[in-house]
Amino acid sequence: MHPLDNPAWNALTHLQRSVSFGNDLARRYEPAISPIAAVADSANPACWTALADVAGAGSLVGVFAIAKHAPPDGWSVDWRYSFAQMTCTKAAFKVPTHFISHSSMRALTLADGPAMVALATLAQPGPMEMRTVTLGRYLGIFDENDMLIAMAGERMRLDGATEVSGVCTHPDHRGKRYAQILSAAIAENILERGDTAFLHVRDGNAGAASVYEKLGFGVRAVFDIAAVKKC
Template sequence: MHPLDNPAWNALTTLQRSVSSGNELARRFEPSISPIAAVMNSADPACWSALAEVVGAGSLVGVFAIDKDAPPEDWTVDWRYTFAQMTCTRASFKTPARAAAHPSMRVLTLADGNAMVELAALAQPGPMEARTVTLGRYLGIFDDDDKLITMAGERMRLDGATEVSGVCTHPEHRGKRYAQLLSAAITEAILERGDTAFLHVRDGNTGAASVYEKLGFGVRAVFDIAAVTKR
């Protein structure tokens, strides 16, 4: 099995183990960092029993590459969608035209955590917690009032691959190619380290997929991601 077939599991059991909790069958990020959890094999009921012990009843977590018959009946599925996993290598990467850095672009820090959560709640790129920024390098663009309006960064990391995540723009500033600019900068830095860049795009989000294709990303796999709660 390729490591990216179960990216969260392979991140949480290797490079990001120190910011997670769990056991040999199930793990999750620290709740203040991310609601992402993972099981070694989503088709194995024992893994779901282990995950229940890790997260406890009532906690909503996201599980990647979930089996078609999972989770067991004692779990509630809040949502379940099909995502395309896209990857980009040094050979396929394409620097976008007009890629000069925006004057307000800077690296985001823990002090920006609340602003990142606020933007994510508005733009809905996926889960964002106040300490998600500690997982990797995040970049942001700010308006004239120093309000965060666009961001992108690194989330899951495993041997040889880093995820591009949290890509979003405030609705009032869309159409300015800010997300493409930040995605390109984050991707290029990942590739320069020698990693493959990967990301996940919900099925039907053709606009986002088009942006990533222009940067040199291509679809590697398609699988379901679900948000689940142990009853």
């Protein structure tokens, strides 16, 4: 099995083990960092029993590459969608012809946590917590009032690959290519480290996929991601 077939598990059991907890069957990020959890094999009921202990009853967690008939009885599914996993190598990467470093773009820190959560709540790029920024490099663009209006960063990291995540723009500022500027900057840094850049786009979101395709990303696989909780 390729490591990216179960990226969260491979991140949580290796390079990001120190910011997670669990056991050899199930693990999750610290709640203040991310609600993402993972199991060694989502078709194995024993892994779900372990995840119930790790996540706790009533705690909503996101599970990547979830098997067709998972989760088993005793779990509820808040949502479940198919996502395209897209990857980009240094050889495939295409720097946008209009690429410039936006004058208000800067690295985000823990102090920006509330603003990041607020923007993610509005723009819905996926889960964002107060300490998600500690997972890797995050960049943000600010307006004239120093309000965060766009961001992107690194989330899951495993041997040889890093995920581009949290890409979003405030609805009032869309159409300004901020997503492409930030994604390009994050991806370029990942590729310069020698990693493959990867990301996840909800299947059918042609607009987002087009942004990434222009940067050299291509679809590697399509699988389900679900938000689940133990009843």
